[in-house]
Amino acid sequence: xxTIQDISKYAETSARSLGIKKYDIYGxxxxxxxxxxxxxxxxxxxxxxxxxxxxxxxxSDDTIGVTSTTDVDxxxxxxxxxxxxxxxxxxxxxxxxxxxxEAQKPIEAREIERTPQAPVSQLIETLVGVEQRLLDAHPAIxxxxxxxxxQRDIDKFYLNSDGALRHEANSYTSLYLYSKTxxxxxxxxxxxxxxxxHSLEKLNIEKCLAEAAEKTISHLxxxxxxxxxxxxxxxxxxxxxxxxAFSNLxxxxxxxxxxxxxxxxxxxxxxASPLISVFDDALHPDNVAIETFDGxxxxxxxxxxxxxxxxxxxxxxxxxxxxxxxxxxGNANIGAKVSVSPNFLHVTQGQAAEQTYSLDTAENVIxxxxxxxxxxxxxxxxxxxxxxxxxWIVNKGEKVSIDSxxxxxxxxxxxxxxVYVEQEAEITPGGISPRVWVKDLSVTGE
Numbered sequence: 001x002x003t004i005q006d007i008s009k010y011a012e013t014s015a016r017s018l019g020i021k022k023y024d025i026y027g028x029x030x031x032x033x034x035x036x037x038x039x040x041x042x043x044x045x046x047x048x049x050x051x052x053x054x055x056x057x058x059x060s061d062d063t064i065g066v067t068s069t070t071d072v073d074x075x076x077x078x079x080x081x082x083x084x085x086x087x088x089x090x091x092x093x094x095x096x097x098x099x100x101x102e103a104q105k106p107i108e109a110r111e112i113e114r115t116p117q118a119p120v121s122q123l124i125e126t127l128v129g130v131e132q133r134l135l136d137a138h139p140a141i142x143x144x145x146x147x148x149x150x151q152r153d154i155d156k157f158y159l160n161s162d163g164a165l166r167h168e169a170n171s172y173t174s175l176y177l178y179s180k181t182x183x184x185x186x187x188x189x190x191x192x193x194x195x196x197x198h199s200l201e202k203l204n205i206e207k208c209l210a211e212a213a214e215k216t217i218s219h220l221x222x223x224x225x226x227x228x229x230x231x232x233x234x235x236x237x238x239x240x241x242x243x244x245a246f247s248n249l250x251x252x253x254x255x256x257x258x259x260x261x262x263x264x265x266x267x268x269x270x271x272a273s274p275l276i277s278v279f280d281d282a283l284h285p286d287n288v289a290i291e292t293f294d295g296x297x298x299x300x301x302x303x304x305x306x307x308x309x310x311x312x313x314x315x316x317x318x319x320x321x322x323x324x325x326x327x328x329x330g331n332a333n334i335g336a337k338v339s340v341s342p343n344f345l346h347v348t349q350g351q352a353a354e355q356t357y358s359l360d361t362a363e364n365v366i367x368x369x370x371x372x373x374x375x376x377x378x379x380x381x382x383x384x385x386x387x388x389x390x391x392w393i394v395n396k397g398e399k400v401s402i403d404s405x406x407x408x409x410x411x412x413x414x415x416x417x418x419v420y421v422e423q424e425a426e427i428t429p430g431g432i433s434p435r436v437w438v439k440d441l442s443v444t445g446e
Contacts, residue, residue: 014078024160027053034150063091103297137213146178191215225445236426252320272415282343300330345431
């Protein structure tokens, strides 16, 4: 692949010859290798090297054309600029995107975690060994139908005609295990675990294996739970997935499109219990897939979304920030239109709780490990949800798996019903969070 400096020169030369005065280019290249196994044999081996580039051009009437390409050589960049320039005649007339005012703001240098990828043979050998150890963990574990060991090198860049030039590189490796049981007279039970780090050598395989085995075995003895209202404890992954499903609460683009529960005037309102605070923090040191700038070249940062229960800020692109008279936050994704999304959610304790809780002493609480059907069971515009879950009924540290149940409610009521946010946090692929305790939630069982 050409260097970012080469791409910049290609763009500058082509734009001059085409009479284009204003443009920007955002792109990434990914070198990806992944393996899956089945019963000790390779099931699937995939390797790819792909590029994805978005080119935007503004014309003299200040309307914008957008195109995408996978070719980053001189001819590819020239053709993309020409196509985007032609498309600009049909661009939107209102709320036209512009360069980010922070596209040239200095970004603090960081050490690049780029490590050589392990050979495919080593990936297969490692995953075969892990699969066998998981199968050996209990006689009832009959298979690991979903598994994967993958490694990825990614390079990202942004440049524009005003002289902005950004580049970053990263490497990471991930392991996923999802096992299934078979016992005579009982329903199949399953559970999974995931871990990620910068290289295969740094990957905490033992912890992932132990978590997958422990969860699967804990689901072997299960029972129905009676329908009613319970105190519920959300695991880090469960709470973050629920919060992500309702991210329109603090998404400025959704708010401006009137596709949100919030409005521009919601800043400063009490959204949740004062016991919780939530940040969007792409630069968190525990975020393996760290990103230092967004699709518009804006530096990412730690954005306080909820501070002690109060809605403090929205996530912004340059366009939404301009319309709401604030600063962009580094959350833009460019394409045919600019969208906005959180980068890496970080849930923490807010105000100190008057009472603490523990699964070792609590009675008749439901511990939710994983939520399902988020695409179908969430109405983000109404705030309602009804979701199947995997979890346990817990009495003084004793966990009994729950056989098929759903949890339902309203996200605004849930956030205000938080009674405790534990101190110890857990890292997940989408963020970091401790367990979160919520009182009086509706659970449908038998």
